[in-house]
Amino acid sequence: MKFNRIEKEPSVKLFDGERWLIITGLIGLTLSIGIALFIFFQGHIRLPEGDMKDAFSFNAAIGIFILSIAAILPLVRFSDRKRKVIRWFFIVASIYSYVIETVQNFRGINPRFSRVGTEIDIVAGILFGVISLVLVALAVILMIHFFRIKSPYERPLLILGIRYAFLSVFVANIAGIWMIILQDRLTGDAGNLIVLHGLGFHALQTLILPAWLLEKAQVKDRIKNRLIHSGSIAWLLMILLIGIHTGFGRSVFELTILPIFGSVLFFIWLASVISAFVFFIKPKSDNNLPIDQPPLTQQNR
Template identity: 85%
Template sequence: MFKFMKLNRIENEPSVKLFEGERGLIITGLIGFILSLGIAFFILFKGHIMLPEGNMKDAFSFNAAIGIFIISIAAILPLSRFSDRKKKVIRWFFIVASIYGYAIETGQNFRGINPRFSRVGTEIDIVAGILFGIFSLVLVVLAVILMIHFFRIKSPYERPLLILGIRYAFLSVFAANVAGIWMILLQDRLTGDAGNLIVLHGIGFHALQTLILPAWLLENTQVNDQIKNRVLHLGSIAWLFMILLIGIQTGLGRSVFELTILPIMASVICIIWLGSVISAFVFFIKPKHDNHLSTDQSSVTQQSR
């Protein structure tokens, strides 16, 4: 009996696990967090302005963002069905581009040089900035390759909810990459009177957490598949509409934080996404709560006997 239950449990476990075999990417992502922590302490004691044009807050946010991004890629890459050779190539491109980004963003800001759009740097600084742009484009290309590949994966899917969440997430990441290329072409993050492309860029990339985490939560619930899919579709579509409204507002050269129709609509839609995440979390903890109550009731019954 025990042997049968053990075999049944093993068969129900997914054969492809998140983060499996991606130690290099995980370490690379953790480096970004460690650098951000060190920069936070530096800012606490020395301030964030590094003359003539450096800003350690930019280095802090960049390293943290890349760290989160690479950790997210480490989580989903095992699900890509790439061959070992292709995964190795993609993995090392991500690692090299990220390490260069960490070094340039941190080092140049510490020296008081804008790592991307310097106006006071030497020829070497300008070349380093150009290389920074090239490596940024490498990350864009890799993200597009992964997006296309995940959309081309054919059923049956071993983990369909995760695949669905990943597909939605990459649509948001694509919008973030468009904002990144836009910044490169403008040689600035500001557009119009008050538009800031970095907001669209950052929020778009966070879909790798905000849309994939609910998919993982729903995957580990006992709710029927129809409800799971509805919750995931609702939250993901709401997120993409929010990204669209933020993109339009930014493209108009206006701040996404002003109280006008587009930001207000984006906020309302964001609440819908948040509701889907809360629902996924409730579904996730409910079976465990029920099992805990059942165990307690069983214990009371045995004691009464």
């Protein structure tokens, strides 16, 4: 156990005991780097259906996702046995996903919705969909457990950010199931569900990082909570608007009312992140003083 230098509360270390999840995440990032080099020399199109850009972005996204899970899993208060089961479900699902996404695209086969593949390719794609649902179920399990943690609990600011992040991940999972049902990522004339899916999952970084910065900052607790709430709510509303707009079959990059309002919400979130970073790097006059207590003067010592 270590102690937060500002709030003097015991805290569980991020990534503690999650060596294999960390390795699994790094495998995805390493694969994405290798694929980027392949694309540079060979191009990204692999006929008839493959696109190595998809493999690059997928492996990088899963790698970052698994590293994020490795960071927060020690905070969820699972028993050792349950935590081990969850860990290995994540690892096995991720490894299969890396392999099928990379190998099939390299072979020129769409790993999910192939129209030219053999029966084996179709079965592999169906299994890929099942694996995706397993990842959805694991994310829901973690979300439920983080919301069921009762106070007082360790690292409350981080737990708050994680709860908001999993609400965003829940929306991303809905987009993922939507794509499975459609057997495609496109909807309507110009809607692309992958934007909603990707942004929703990246809340595990965009909403947790500010909370981590703020728990180390020397600033009043009410300011910390306001920043986390305002930034996270803005992010969730942005995700909701993107989902509605995509559901209408419209591109989120067009200059209409919903994307414009979503952009405003994005900048509200960004302002909260910048504020958290500023408070984080702000010089600390006396780390041993309570936050709300002014420094002692020579007269009142």
